[in-house]
Amino acid sequence: MTRCRIAVLASGGGSNLQAILDHLRALGDARPADVVLVGSDRPDAGALDRARQAGVTTSLVTPADAASLARSLEEHGVQLVALAGYLKLVPAPVTQRFAGRMVNVHPALLPDFGGPGLYGARVHRAVLASGAETSGATVHFVDEVYDHGTVIAQFPVPVRGGDDERTLAARVLRAEHLLYPRVVAALAAGRAPARGLALPPLDPDLDDDTNARRLERALAR
Numbered sequence: 231m232t233r234c235r236i237a238v239l240a241s242g243g244g245s246n247l248q249a250i251l252d253h254l255r256a257l258g259d260a261r262p263a264d265v266v267l268v269g270s271d272r273p274d275a276g277a278l279d280r281a282r283q284a285g286v287t288t289s290l291v292t293p294a295d296a297a298s299l300a301r302s303l304e305e306h307g308v309q310l311v312a313l314a315g316y317l318k319l320v321p322a323p324v325t326q327r328f329a330g331r332m333v334n335v336h337p338a339l340l341p342d343f344g345g346p347g348l349y350g351a352r353v354h355r356a357v358l359a360s361g362a363e364t365s366g367a368t369v370h371f372v373d374e375v376y377d378h379g380t381v382i383a384q385f386p387v388p389v390r391g392g393d394d395e396r397t398l399a400a401r402v403l404r405a406e407h408l409l410y411p412r413v414v415a416a417l418a419a420g421r422a423p424a425r426g427l428a429l430p431p432l433d434p435d436l437d438d439d440t441n442a443r444r445l446e447r448a449l450a451r
């Protein structure tokens with residue numbers, strides 16, 4: 231079986247990278263993809279440590295240097311790029327070359343609570359300030375505008391009374407870790423979910439395996 235070659239770009243701790251690595255490892259020989267490269271704009275990113283631990287090649291990215299980013303992706307035969315907490319704008323020549331093959335995960339239900347400056351805790355603060363009863367995780371294609379490309383799938387997460395940005399962030403991150411690897415694997419396998427797929431919400435009171443099974447059923451529809 232030829233497997234899709236994935237690059238992950240990350241600026242931070244890399245828990246979504248880890249979720250992708252773990253999911254593919256759990257699929258064993260049936261995995262449709264391998265992460266062959268992890269790139270970061272920050273030499274101290276935890277994501278790079280996670281990549282090294284997993285034996286994946288790492289690379290330091292100069293964010294505005296489209297030519298070197300494109301070259302590095304090409305040298306590694308990358309077919310699909312997953313942004314996972316990558317805080318820089320990907321230059322247009324690269325998003326165009328990877329149109330339909332570059333995805334991102336965002337910790338809210340886009341198009342709400344996205345765009346320049348809305349990342350990390352700021353997203354959750356904005357959701358709480360708005361009084362929204364639902365947040366969630368969005369996986370979308372990447373274009374040259376922050377958080378703007380076509381939505382692939384959204385996994386809603388309830389906002390609970392008494393939530394603060396930490397508790398909400400943790401619940402949404404749980405949803406990201408369930409959703410993102412499954413969408414990435416589906417894309418890698420050529421089974422892209424219907425665009426804009428609205429999934430049944432995460433049930434925070436159920437365990438991850440149960441939520442994952444529900445998610446997989448909905449993604450397969």
Ligand code: GRF
Nearest residue numbers: 242243244245246315335337
């Ligand atoms: C996640 O919340 C992701 O949605 C956002 O940045 C965060 C990255 O977290 N784009 P991690 O580095 O994957 O732990």
